[in-house]
Amino acid sequence: MVCLLLALIAGVEGWRAYNPALGRDGAGKDSQWTGTYRGKKPGSPPGGKTSGGQAAGNPSAQMNRPMDASAELAGLVSKAKLKKANIAEINRYDQTPAQLWQYWEMLLDRSEFQQIPIVGTLLAERLRKHPDPAVYRGIADLLAQPNIAVENKAILIDLLGEIATPDALDQLISLAKQEIDSPLYILALQALSRIGDNRWDGEFHEELSPALEAAWSNPENNDPAFLGAVGKAIAAVGAPEGVEQLLLTVSGNNKDNDTEETNRIKQEVAFETIPQVRNPEAVEVLGTWLKEEPLGTPPVEVSGNALAEIGSIKATQEIVDWARDAPAEGARNLNDWLSKIDDTSALASISAVQEDEFQAPEIAAVINSVAVTLDAGAALSTTALKKDSAKVLPRP
Amino acid sequence: MVNEMLTGKHTRGTAFCPVLWKITLFVQDSNMRINCCFPHHFNGLRPRIPTAKWRLACVLILAAFSPQVTASRLDVQVAGGSGGRVAIVPGDTDCILDCSIQAPPQSLLSLFALPDQGYRFQGWKGACAGTLGPLCTLRAGEPIDVSAHFARTEMPQAPTKALLLLHGEGARHTVWNEWVKQRFNNRCPVIYGGVVLGEDSFDPRNNVYCYRIAFGYYDMLDHNAAKALQKTGDTPKTSGTYLGYEVRAAVLGLLKRHPELSLTLVGQARAALAAQSFLQADTEERSRIIGLLALQQSSYDGEQAVYGPLYRETGGIAVLQLEAGPEQDEKISAALGGLTKSWWMSR
Numbered sequence: 001m002v003c004l005l006l007a008l009i010a011g012v013e014g015w016r017a018y019n020p021a022l023g024r025d026g027a028g029k030d031s032q033w034t035g036t037y038r039g040k041k042p043g044s045p046p047g048g049k050t051s052g053g054q055a056a057g058n059p060s061a062q063m064n065r066p067m068d069a070s071a072e073l074a075g076l077v078s079k080a081k082l083k084k085a086n087i088a089e090i091n092r093y094d095q096t097p098a099q100l101w102q103y104w105e106m107l108l109d110r111s112e113f114q115q116i117p118i119v120g121t122l123l124a125e126r127l128r129k130h131p132d133p134a135v136y137r138g139i140a141d142l143l144a145q146p147n148i149a150v151e152n153k154a155i156l157i158d159l160l161g162e163i164a165t166p167d168a169l170d171q172l173i174s175l176a177k178q179e180i181d182s183p184l185y186i187l188a189l190q191a192l193s194r195i196g197d198n199r200w201d202g203e204f205h206e207e208l209s210p211a212l213e214a215a216w217s218n219p220e221n222n223d224p225a226f227l228g229a230v231g232k233a234i235a236a237v238g239a240p241e242g243v244e245q246l247l248l249t250v251s252g253n254n255k256d257n258d259t260e261e262t263n264r265i266k267q268e269v270a271f272e273t274i275p276q277v278r279n280p281e282a283v284e285v286l287g288t289w290l291k292e293e294p295l296g297t298p299p300v301e302v303s304g305n306a307l308a309e310i311g312s313i314k315a316t317q318e319i320v321d322w323a324r325d326a327p328a329e330g331a332r333n334l335n336d337w338l339s340k341i342d343d344t345s346a347l348a349s350i351s352a353v354q355e356d357e358f359q360a361p362e363i364a365a366v367i368n369s370v371a372v373t374l375d376a377g378a379a380l381s382t383t384a385l386k387k388d389s390a391k392v393l394p395r396p
Numbered sequence: 397m398v399n400e401m402l403t404g405k406h407t408r409g410t411a412f413c414p415v416l417w418k419i420t421l422f423v424q425d426s427n428m429r430i431n432c433c434f435p436h437h438f439n440g441l442r443p444r445i446p447t448a449k450w451r452l453a454c455v456l457i458l459a460a461f462s463p464q465v466t467a468s469r470l471d472v473q474v475a476g477g478s479g480g481r482v483a484i485v486p487g488d489t490d491c492i493l494d495c496s497i498q499a500p501p502q503s504l505l506s507l508f509a510l511p512d513q514g515y516r517f518q519g520w521k522g523a524c525a526g527t528l529g530p531l532c533t534l535r536a537g538e539p540i541d542v543s544a545h546f547a548r549t550e551m552p553q554a555p556t557k558a559l560l561l562l563h564g565e566g567a568r569h570t571v572w573n574e575w576v577k578q579r580f581n582n583r584c585p586v587i588y589g590g591v592v593l594g595e596d597s598f599d600p601r602n603n604v605y606c607y608r609i610a611f612g613y614y615d616m617l618d619h620n621a622a623k624a625l626q627k628t629g630d631t632p633k634t635s636g637t638y639l640g641y642e643v644r645a646a647v648l649g650l651l652k653r654h655p656e657l658s659l660t661l662v663g664q665a666r667a668a669l670a671a672q673s674f675l676q677a678d679t680e681e682r683s684r685i686i687g688l689l690a691l692q693q694s695s696y697d698g699e700q701a702v703y704g705p706l707y708r709e710t711g712g713i714a715v716l717q718l719e720a721g722p723e724q725d726e727k728i729s730a731a732l733g734g735l736t737k738s739w740w741m742s743r
Binding site: 112113114115116117118119121122125194197198199202203278309342343344 | 526527528529532533568570573574577578581582583586588589591593594597610612613616617723724725726727
């Protein structure tokens with residue numbers, strides 16, 4: 001009777017384990033999963049005890065497999081399936097863009113979403129090295145099909161952003177122009193705005209800039225969201241020509257035939273995005289604008305900020321060069337910019353110029369103050385950083 | 397009906413049987429299974445089949461408690477029975493030979509391929525065939541077979557030091573671009589779903605490799621399951637769990653490439669929760685972690701509420717909290733120098 005009672009309890013527990021009404025969240029989440037296992041529980045040492053009490057490494061325990069015929073049959077069926085899968089297995093890393101695209105389409109068709117970004121990345125890598133117009137056409141065709149779900153089109157847009165070549169960018173721009181009333185519009189703009197962040201092969205991709213610049217200067221493009229995305233992409237790519245165009249806009253000297261309203265929007269976008277420039281190739285353009293525009297104008301603000309954020313030795317040198325002839329009112333800007341520079345080797349170049357001549361004593365004072373701080377304690381600052389900013393958290 | 401329901405299959409025990417009641421009779425119809433636990437008797441090495449009396453008791457239990465629920469079955473094998481094991485979550489089942497899992501229909505099951513020392517994960521077969529990487533996630537439905545294949549590592553591997561960068565909510569892996577530019581010459585491959593997407597890159601000064609996670613694996617699978625890096629009302633435990641799986645998959649993906657790996661995690665904002673979730677789980681991969689550097693912006697909303705209690709449990713692994721952004725090389729490097737003790741140097 002006691003045995004029956006225990007069996008009963010076990011049975012009830014087994015039922016509770018399957019009951020979807022118990023919900024999936026919270027502490028009870030794991031309790032609805034049932035499993036039989038022939039192995040150790042997580043964390044048990046190799047060769048240690050299983051939760052069933054038997055040694056995981058014990059050969060006699062491992063031999064204790066299901067002996068009944070149905071299980072054997074199931075095993076055979078399973079092996080046959082596995083063999084079939086094995087034949088279908090292909091090394092995805094060696095495939096052409098067309099093959100990968102075909103496979104990617106199949107994954108999308110089968111809703112195998114977890115593999116799509118992985119194969120998409122492989123496809124993007126391959127396409128960058130071996131451009132295949134047929135693949136781009138395939139993507140465009142799918143995006144144009146009205147019967148493809150919006151969710152799947154969103155994945156295609158992500159793929160274009162991952163590929164990040166001029167061909168992919170052209171598709172994103174044209175999609176953004178066509179789909180202005182569709183939910184895809186915002187997705188296309190997101191991909192567009194992020195395209196410059198994709199530094200594949202470890203490089204800034206200035207080849208993307210001409211198409212972005214053309215979209216920026218086209219007076220037909222007057223939607224603030226579109227201009228915001230394009231402006232951000234131009235800044236992230238950071239090609240000197242693109243940065244120059246943004247600086248022209250922010251200075252109010254661009255030659256685009258924009259309406260006053262569009263021009264105002266562009267100026268705002270350019271003002272926001274120029275400080276996001278990080279491409280070292282843009283340092284010269286930024287330095288030129290910094291030195292040639294009067295203090296207090298937007299181009300000076302944004303150029304100085306961008307140079308400080310780039311923070312390289314060359315960028316810091318541009319700021320110092322500006323400082324030599326800067327008026328006293330520029331001391332606040334200089335202080336702000338130098339405080340943003342994180343690279344100690346770049347800051348060290350300031351120590352070397354503290355004896356140089358600066359037109360305004362206030363500017364010289366800022367330079368001296370930074371140099372003195374640096375000289376007094378690179379080591380000290382590291383210690384202070386450790387003491388002030390970082391703390392080892394208490395263990396339980 | 398009774399014949400159909402009684403299969404008399406044995407296991408060495410289940411999570412539902414008391415310790416001394418080790419033989420389980422599976423009573424099942426096509427969609428569900430109920431475990432009945434019986435006293436453990438052996439006939440030589442083989443466990444005895446429960447007698448008719450016990451089987452009848454089990455049938456009665458089924459009749460009395462038969463719920464109108466269904467479950468889906470997943471059979472998992474380690475091919476050849478050696479070289480590693482497969483961990484299945486949720487449920488914390490860990491198989492070294494073969495397992496049979498019952499799961500609520502339409503739920504997500506994540507399988508991790510875990511190679512033993514001296515082995516590496518080769519690939520999946522069955523329902524996971526074609527899955528690249530050590531993490532395969534399936535939706536419970538029709539009965540599924542999966543097998544994991546492991547192979548011996550041919551050459552002894554050199555010890556490898558690496559950083560794994562985790563981006564925060566509302567950000568992407570590109571948030572590390574500036575730091576990667578400064579320390580790794582703009583190269584730091586992305587890991588997604590445990591697959592390293594790109595060639596290795598390392599800081600020549602430190603010989604430290606760089607990898608960065610692209611979170612979102614579970615977002616792609618189940619819109620209800622994850623979205624965990626978004627600021628929601630989720631508790632940290634709930635939001636961190638799936639992302640913790642993604643961190644685990646990333647570590648396994650790295651171990652496939654560098655079996656002798658020691659790894660430091662750098663988490664931006666709430667990504668530290670994902671790392672925390674991984675560190676709190678009882679896994680062998682955790683032993684490869686040197687520490688966690690958790691970056692916070694001073695203006696981060698509600699940081700105390702989110703971070704305060706979490707760092708009390710670190711699984712014995714050092715966690716360093718640093719007020720810095722992901723671009724701030726000097727601060728990050730100085731902190732990493734302290735955290736890793738020897739292997740990371742500032743410029």
